[in-house]
Structure formats: C-alpha cells, structure tokens
Amino acid sequence: MRVVLAPDSYKDAVSAEEVVRALRRGVLKACPEAVVDSCPLGDGGEGTLDALLVSMGAEECMSTVTGPMGKSRIARWGWVADQKLAIVELAESSGIQLVPLAHRDAMKASTYGLGEVILDTLDHGAERIILTLGGSATNDGGAGMLQALGVRLQDEAGAAIQPGGEGLAFLAELDVVGMDSRLADVQFEVAVDVSNPLCGENGASAIFGPQKGANSEHVAFLDKALYGFAEIVEAALGTNFAKAPGAGAAGGVGFAAMTLLQATPRPGIEIVMELVGFEEKLAGADLVITGEGSVDRQSLSGKTPVGVARAAARTAVPVVLLAGRFGEGWREVYQIGVTAAFPLADQAMGLEEAMARTSELLEDRAEAVIRLYGASRP
Structure with a gap:
C-alpha cells in the first residue's frame, strides 16, 4: 500500500x-x-513557507526587516539555489500574528518589511520570486513594499507618505524611476487564497480590515485611500488591476504586485503543488x-x-x-x-x-x- x-x-x-x-x-x-x-502543503496562507521548506528541501534564509508596526524583526524565506527561486511569505515580515490583538491597527501597519525581504532575495540572485500573501496585518495597498523597492510615493508637498493605509490617503504622486532595476529581470508569482478585488463591498478594507483592527470609519477611510491609490497608479502607468481577482489580497499587496511587479496571481495551492511535484507523487498511489x-x-x-x-x-x-x-x-x-x-x-x-x-x-x-x-x- x-x-x-x-x-x-x-x-x-x-x-x-x-x-x-x-x-x-x-x-x-x-x-x-x-x-x-x-x-x-499550504495554500498561500501562513505556514506555506514551512511546508515548502520541508517538501522541497529549500534552504531557510533570514532577513532583518521592519515589522508591520515599525519594530525590527527577523523574517524567514526560502531559497532554492539551483532554480534561483525565492519563496517569500508575507506573514513572516508583515503578518497579523506578529501584532498582539490589542495593538492591531490597519491604519498604521506597513508592508515595508516585505519589500526589504524581496531586496535580500535579489542580492542572492533570485530570478523567480513566489510571494505568498495570506495572513497580513496590513491595508496599505502594498505601498510600504513599493517604497522599500525604491518607488517614490509622495504627498502634495513632495514628501514621502507615512506608513500604513492612513498615509496612503495623502498620496499625490507616484514615481518609479528609482525602483530597483533588478526587478525587471525577475518573474513574480503571487500565491493567493482569496479572490477579492481591491476596493468596494468585497474589497480588502471591507472584508479583511475589521480583523486587522479597523472600525467602520476606518474601513470607509481605507477603502477610499485604496481607490485613490489605484487612480494614481493608473494615471502614472496606464494600468489598473483594482478589479482583478486577488487584487485585495493582503490589504492590496496583490494589486501592487500585479501592477508594478507584473506578478501573475494564481491560487496558492496550485503553485505549491506544482513546486513539490504533487502530480508525480500521485503516480502509483x-x-x-x-x-x-x-x-x-x-x-x-x-x-x-x-x-x-x-x-x-x-x-x-x-x-x-x-x-x-x-x-x-x-x-x-x-x-x-x-x-x-x-x-x-x-x-x-x-x-x-x-x-x-x-x-x-x-x-x-x-x-x-x-x-x-x-x-x-x-
């Protein structure tokens, strides 16, 4: 048997x-x-990295990054050297489990640490990066991640916007000139376990904001900020993935990844099964x-x-x-x-x-x- x-x-x-x-x-x-x-296995939520480290025999790497509420922490990620493949679990750098219940604040939480992990993978020579987006503490549309990667997000005075969904509401201009040039040669895949759009009644703020500490007023504020973010991105780049399934994953990181990293969103379990060769394991079972x-x-x-x-x-x-x-x-x-x-x-x-x-x-x-x-x- x-x-x-x-x-x-x-x-x-x-x-x-x-x-x-x-x-x-x-x-x-x-x-x-x-x-x-x-x-x-895992489906893109918390624990997917651990499953892949075991199933693939990937190397466990460590990065010192900025946590969701601004405190320094160690984030783990996986590295498959012969494939130049990095596996980055958002929950390691910007996860909700990193913030005690009483201190969860979707208005302030940032994905800056996720961007810092991505930079470390580039230093390792990554040519393919898989982002697993489950379990975020954030609702910043991936703005923090983009800032870490060199994208300038400025308010009307030309200053960098503050961290979190609250800061995103003051965004007036987006400039990608300083974005790390190595990103252009990397294939990004986003492992998502939700299909929500960026905004609206089924969007990131309305559906997931409350579990991240947002009250009804915060939800409305954050949804408006994400809507404005999408408009500014479209004006700057000519593309808008706000309505794409999965754009609302991780408080809008799905949207940022699709738009500025040209990431391909896929159901997390499909990516994971492909990585571990699950179809082959079924042969003869x-x-x-x-x-x-x-x-x-x-x-x-x-x-x-x-x-x-x-x-x-x-x-x-x-x-x-x-x-x-x-x-x-x-x-x-x-x-x-x-x-x-x-x-x-x-x-x-x-x-x-x-x-x-x-x-x-x-x-x-x-x-x-x-x-x-x-x-x-x-």
Missing part, C-alpha cells in the same frame, strides 16, 4: 509538518509495511490523506484539501479528508474529488482540548482510515 500524506496546517494547533508526522504514525500503526510519501483545521463552503475557493482532491480525482486516487471542524456547505467537497471526510474529535470536547490533542487525534484517525481501507481491499 502506498499512501500520500498531503495536509495543510491545523491553524494555531500544529504545522503541516507536524500533521504529516502524526498521520504517518497512524498509517504505520495500522499497516507497518505501507510506503508513506510525506508531502506537507493507493490513497491520499489530506486535511486542515476547518472545512466549509469557502474551502472550495482554493484551500489545500480541495486542491489535493481535484488533483487526485484526475488520476482516480481516493482521497480521505480529516478536519477539526466542518462548517456550512462542507459536503460540497464530495463533488470535487473527496472520497470520505471525517472529523478529528473522538468525543465531545472544547476547542482548547481539541487543539491540545490534535496530533493524537490525527494519529488515531489515520490508523482507523487505513484499517478501514485495508478491510475493503480484496
């Missing part, structure tokens, strides 16, 4: 690598002779086990288990999905390739207990799945 383990992380509980280790123990407990192919913390109708927009199921369906490999929680509309996963889905909990329990026992529960469910699968085989 050959089993491919291809989960995402279970947010705030265990990383994708830890999930794989727990699942592997369960599989081998039920079938010691099983061949297990471990392939931790008998079963795939995938999962993540929560599965519902929104998962169909491009979350890891759905991407795995769609890929496996093309080769007729059965897929078992293990989730910590099933929400409204989760049964729709059966329509895109999931063979069976099971919750982790083995009894009624609170969230705190469930999270503490995640590895144990994953191991137990994997063992049960393999025993059932084995019993069904002739």
Whole structure:
C-alpha cells in the first residue's frame, strides 16, 4: 500500500509538518509495511513557507526587516539555489500574528518589511520570486513594499507618505524611476487564497480590515485611500488591476504586485503543488490523506484539501479528508474529488482540548482510515 500524506496546517494547533508526522504514525500503526510519501502543503496562507521548506528541501534564509508596526524583526524565506527561486511569505515580515490583538491597527501597519525581504532575495540572485500573501496585518495597498523597492510615493508637498493605509490617503504622486532595476529581470508569482478585488463591498478594507483592527470609519477611510491609490497608479502607468481577482489580497499587496511587479496571481495551492511535484507523487498511489483545521463552503475557493482532491480525482486516487471542524456547505467537497471526510474529535470536547490533542487525534484517525481501507481491499 502506498499512501500520500498531503495536509495543510491545523491553524494555531500544529504545522503541516507536524500533521504529516502524526498521520504517518497512524498509517504505520495500522499497516507497518505501507510506503508513506510525506508531502506537507499550504495554500498561500501562513505556514506555506514551512511546508515548502520541508517538501522541497529549500534552504531557510533570514532577513532583518521592519515589522508591520515599525519594530525590527527577523523574517524567514526560502531559497532554492539551483532554480534561483525565492519563496517569500508575507506573514513572516508583515503578518497579523506578529501584532498582539490589542495593538492591531490597519491604519498604521506597513508592508515595508516585505519589500526589504524581496531586496535580500535579489542580492542572492533570485530570478523567480513566489510571494505568498495570506495572513497580513496590513491595508496599505502594498505601498510600504513599493517604497522599500525604491518607488517614490509622495504627498502634495513632495514628501514621502507615512506608513500604513492612513498615509496612503495623502498620496499625490507616484514615481518609479528609482525602483530597483533588478526587478525587471525577475518573474513574480503571487500565491493567493482569496479572490477579492481591491476596493468596494468585497474589497480588502471591507472584508479583511475589521480583523486587522479597523472600525467602520476606518474601513470607509481605507477603502477610499485604496481607490485613490489605484487612480494614481493608473494615471502614472496606464494600468489598473483594482478589479482583478486577488487584487485585495493582503490589504492590496496583490494589486501592487500585479501592477508594478507584473506578478501573475494564481491560487496558492496550485503553485505549491506544482513546486513539490504533487502530480508525480500521485503516480502509483493507493490513497491520499489530506486535511486542515476547518472545512466549509469557502474551502472550495482554493484551500489545500480541495486542491489535493481535484488533483487526485484526475488520476482516480481516493482521497480521505480529516478536519477539526466542518462548517456550512462542507459536503460540497464530495463533488470535487473527496472520497470520505471525517472529523478529528473522538468525543465531545472544547476547542482548547481539541487543539491540545490534535496530533493524537490525527494519529488515531489515520490508523482507523487505513484499517478501514485495508478491510475493503480484496
């Protein structure tokens, strides 16, 4: 029996690598002779970098950068030297998890540190850069990133605008003359796990601003600032990706990347599966086990288990999905390739207990799945 383990992380509980280790123990407990192919994945959100470091064997690099609220921090990124490929996870430099709940401020948070990481990858000789945009603390339209890369963003007095979405509202002129010339030779891909446009009722500010500390007045202010930013970019460059799916990712970094870095936006799980050669791993597999913390109708927009199921369906490999929680509309996963889905909990329990026992529960469910699968085989 050959089993491919291809989960995402279970947010705030265990990383994708830890999930794989727990699942592997369960599989081998039920079938010691099983061949297990471990392939931790991510969909562009937090934890994608860790999954790729393991699955690709990429080198882990460190950069000292400016965090979202202005404090210096260390940001990790991945480097694949023989491909001149850099993997940059926004959450490492500008992530919401870096800011305590009481101090989250979408008006002030900046993506400047993301730009600093990109500069470090250029110093390494990067020719291809993959940006994963999930989990941002920011709503600055990527303005901070652009400033770090040499783009001049000025107010009416000719001074550089202040950090954050609040500063963006005072933007009067954009000048790309000083933009790092090395960027012209780099292929950028943006791994997104949302399809929101930059502005409007489904835009970055309205949908994601509140979780970043924005109240209703802030949301309206920030949305107007992003709209003005898009108009100024269009006047300067003649292009406007404000309505493009994914433009609103990471508080508008998707828009900035598409417009000024000529980045190609793609569902994060597609990029990740391509990087790790997931299609090749499916060849000869008998079963795939995938999962993540929560599965519902929104998962169909491009979350890891759905991407795995769609890929496996093309080769007729059965897929078992293990989730910590099933929400409204989760049964729709059966329509895109999931063979069976099971919750982790083995009894009624609170969230705190469930999270503490995640590895144990994953191991137990994997063992049960393999025993059932084995019993069904002739």
